[in-house]
Amino acid sequence: MSSERVVDLLRTAYADEIETVMNYQTNAIVLDGVRAEEIKESLKQDVQEELGHAEQLGQRLKQLDARPPGSVEFTARQESLQPPEDSTDVLAVIDGVLDAEEDAIATYRDLIDAAEAADDPVTEDLAVTLLSDEEAHRTEFRGFQKEYRRE
Ligand SMILES: [Fe+2]
């Protein structure tokens, strides 16, 4: 059996993934310049991965007799990931991505704990897999941050 807390966290994570898709996509389009090319490519790839995360979270909600939220229930939260005024400000986008990944990591850690408490190993397993993906994203963008800070 699954707890209300598990369903709430799954729904939060779903909405966060969808917001991440929107902001990664937007920044992949908005950024300009030679220095932005690699970041844009990486963001485009991550759009597909984060969309896959949302899909898996939504399917899990359905298996628990719940459903993912639609846009009317949605509250935007990723302020630091808004496209920068200066379209060559790659570092601003990298910092925003790291905020989003840290936030996702915290949510999946909470979901792991909640699923374990609710004796829901399937959700726990999903949360562990997604946590591992987000930690890999964080490592990649920490590397970018190091490089872009030095320049
Ligand atoms: Fe994700």
Ligand SMILES: [Fe+2]
């Ligand atoms: Fe991610």
